[in-house]
Amino acid sequence: MMQETARQASVAAAYRRHTSTRAAFAALLLFLLVPASLYALNVGSYALSLGDLAQALAEPASRVGLVLWRIRLPRIVASLLVGAMLGPAGAVMQCLLRNPLASPFTMGISHGAMFGAALGIALIVGAGGAESSGRIFVHNPYAVVLLAFSGSLVGVLAILALARARGLGPAAIILAGVAMSSLFTAGTTLIQYFAEDQELASMVYWTFGDLGRPIWRELGLMGAVAIPCLAYFCFKRWDYNAITSGDETAKSLGVRVERDRLLGMLLASLVTAVAVAFVGIIGFVDLICPHAVRLLVGGDHRYLLPSSALLGALLLLVADTAARSAIAPAILPVGVLTSFLGAPMFIYLLVQMQSRA
Amino acid sequence: MLLKVDGMAFSYRANPVLQGVTFEVRPAELVVILGPNGAGKSTLLKCLNGILRPSGGAVLLDGKPLRAFGPERLARLVGYVPQATQANFMTVFDAVLLGRKPHFGWGPSAGDLEFAERVLRLLGLESLALRRLHELSGGELQRVTLARALAQQPRLLLLDEPTSNLDIRSQLDIMAALRDIAHQGDVSCLVATHDINLGLRYGDRFLVMKDGLIWAQGDAHVIQPELIEEVYGVGALVAEVHGLRLVIPCRAAEGKGKLPLVPVRLGERG
Numbered sequence: 119m120m121q122e123t124a125r126q127a128s129v130a131a132a133y134r135r136h137t138s139t140r141a142a143f144a145a146l147l148l149f150l151l152v153p154a155s156l157y158a159l160n161v162g163s164y165a166l167s168l169g170d171l172a173q174a175l176a177e178p179a180s181r182v183g184l185v186l187w188r189i190r191l192p193r194i195v196a197s198l199l200v201g202a203m204l205g206p207a208g209a210v211m212q213c214l215l216r217n218p219l220a221s222p223f224t225m226g227i228s229h230g231a232m233f234g235a236a237l238g239i240a241l242i243v244g245a246g247g248a249e250s251s252g253r254i255f256v257h258n259p260y261a262v263v264l265l266a267f268s269g270s271l272v273g274v275l276a277i278l279a280l281a282r283a284r285g286l287g288p289a290a291i292i293l294a295g296v297a298m299s300s301l302f303t304a305g306t307t308l309i310q311y312f313a314e315d316q317e318l319a320s321m322v323y324w325t326f327g328d329l330g331r332p333i334w335r336e337l338g339l340m341g342a343v344a345i346p347c348l349a350y351f352c353f354k355r356w357d358y359n360a361i362t363s364g365d366e367t368a369k370s371l372g373v374r375v376e377r378d379r380l381l382g383m384l385l386a387s388l389v390t391a392v393a394v395a396f397v398g399i400i401g402f403v404d405l406i407c408p409h410a411v412r413l414l415v416g417g418d419h420r421y422l423l424p425s426s427a428l429l430g431a432l433l434l435l436v437a438d439t440a441a442r443s444a445i446a447p448a449i450l451p452v453g454v455l456t457s458f459l460g461a462p463m464f465i466y467l468l469v470q471m472q473s474r475a
Numbered sequence: 476m477l478l479k480v481d482g483m484a485f486s487y488r489a490n491p492v493l494q495g496v497t498f499e500v501r502p503a504e505l506v507v508i509l510g511p512n513g514a515g516k517s518t519l520l521k522c523l524n525g526i527l528r529p530s531g532g533a534v535l536l537d538g539k540p541l542r543a544f545g546p547e548r549l550a551r552l553v554g555y556v557p558q559a560t561q562a563n564f565m566t567v568f569d570a571v572l573l574g575r576k577p578h579f580g581w582g583p584s585a586g587d588l589e590f591a592e593r594v595l596r597l598l599g600l601e602s603l604a605l606r607r608l609h610e611l612s613g614g615e616l617q618r619v620t621l622a623r624a625l626a627q628q629p630r631l632l633l634l635d636e637p638t639s640n641l642d643i644r645s646q647l648d649i650m651a652a653l654r655d656i657a658h659q660g661d662v663s664c665l666v667a668t669h670d671i672n673l674g675l676r677y678g679d680r681f682l683v684m685k686d687g688l689i690w691a692q693g694d695a696h697v698i699q700p701e702l703i704e705e706v707y708g709v710g711a712l713v714a715e716v717h718g719l720r721l722v723i724p725c726r727a728a729e730g731k732g733k734l735p736l737v738p739v740r741l742g743e744r745g
Binding site for chain 2: 360371416
C-alpha cells in the first residue's frame, strides 16, 4: 500500500523535477551573464583590474570612468538588450508561423525595419544624419523607430497574408522572406545611392550591425519597448504552447488563435524594429537562440521564452566581445560573427525540415 | 439533453457543406458518426466547439446556445481530438497539462498536475510522461491527444477519426477507453470514423451522413445493407458473428450476398 502511494506520487513529482532542470538552465544562463559582462567591461584599450574597475565606475568623471560609462557600458547594455529582444522575437515567430526557419531576420522583417529607418534618417530633415566621425546619429529617435516599425509592418503583414493563402508551405514562406529581404535591401541601397559620402559610409557600416552606436537615451527607449513586449510574450506562454500543438487544438482549448497570432507577430516585429533602428541588422541571433534552447530543455514556452532572451543576451555579448578583441584595436561588426554561426545552422535546419517533409 | 443540434448548416465559400443537421446527444453516451469521405463529419465536429461557425440553425449545449459561451468556458465543456496531431518538442506531461489550460489562470496548480497525472494513468501513459511527443508512436500520440482532451474535464468529447493509423490492438484500446469514459465517466463522446465495424461494436447510437445531410440515425439496427449501399455506394452484408454486428462490404451488385462466409447469421433485411 505504501509502495502504491509512492508510485502514485511519482509522475507529477518526476515532472516537477524535470521542469526544475529547465528553470535551472535559465538560472545558469543568468549567472553566466555576470562574468561575461565583467569581462566585456574590461576588454579594450584600457586593461583594468577588478578593483580599478569598481573604482572607475564609481567615478564617472574620471578618464577611465568616462570610457566605461560613455562607451563600454552602453555597448554592453545594448548587447544584452538587443539579444534579449531578438531571441524571444524569433521564438514567438517560430511558434506562431509553426515554421522552424522563421525569425525576423530570415523573414525579411529586419530588412523592412532597416529600410524604414534608413528612409527616416535620409529623408526626414532633422531626424538624424551622419557625423564627421562616421557615426550615424539620431536626433529624433521616435520618428526613426516609428518608420522602422512601419517598414517591418509591411514585411510582417505580407508574410501573414502569404501564410494564410492556401497551399503555401513553410519552405515557400521562407523563400518569400528571402525575396522580401532582397526587396528591402534594394530599397536601402537605393537610399544609400543618393546619400552623401559621409552618410553612405556609416549606413553601410550600419547594415552590418553595430552595438556601439546607441546612447543611453536610446537604450532607455529600447528598454521601454522591449520590457512590455517580453512581458506580453511571457504572459501568453500557455497560449503559445497550445498553438504549437496545432491551430484546431489550440482553439479547442479556448485560445483565440487568429488574434494571438496577429498581435504576437506585430509585437515581435515591433521589438525587432526598435533593435534595428538603433543597432542595425544583426543576423541569425533570433533564429539560433530558440533552437538551441529547444534542443537543450525542450519547447515549453514557459522556459523557452526567458531562456531564449537570456541566451540571446549572452550570445550577443560574447560575440560582440569577441568581435572587439579579435583584431583589436579594430572592431569587427558583430553581425558578421553571428552570421558565421547562424548561416550553417539555417542550412542544417532547412535540410532537416526538407527531410522530414 | 447534453447537446441539441437543430437544423445546423455550414457553408464554405458559398458551397454548402452541412445542411439541416438535426440530432441530440444524451449524457453518458457514445455516438458514432459514419459516412463516406466528404460527407461533412469533420466539419460537423468543428461546428460544435467553435473552430468553425455554423451559418444557420441552432446548437444548444446544456440548453444554452453555443455562442453564449466564451472560448474559455466552451473549452471547459467540450474537448476535441483532431484527426492529426502535431508531434513537437513538448513532453507527454506538458501536452496533457495543456488540457488544464481552460481551468487555470496564470499557471497550473498542484491540483492541475495531479489531475494530469490521473488522466495519464487512466490511459496507461505514466511511463511515457517525460518523453517528447516526436519520439512517440502513432498509437501513443493518439492516446496523448485523448488524454489532453480528457484533462479538460469536458462533458462532451468530439473525436475525429481517433483510430485511423492505429494497429488493431490500439484501435480496440482507444474505443474501449472511450466507451468507459462515456458510460462510467459521464462524458458523452461523439466519434467520427470510417471504421463501421469498430463503430458498431462500441457505439450506443449512430449518425449516418452523406453530402452534408444526416441520412439516418438511431441504434445499431439502422445500419442495414440498403443504407450502406445508399450512402457508401457499396453492396454489403450485415451479419452477426458471436454477438457482434458486422458490416461486410462486397463489390457492388454481383458480390452482394455471395461471400463464402461460414457460420454467419444474416441480419434481417429491411
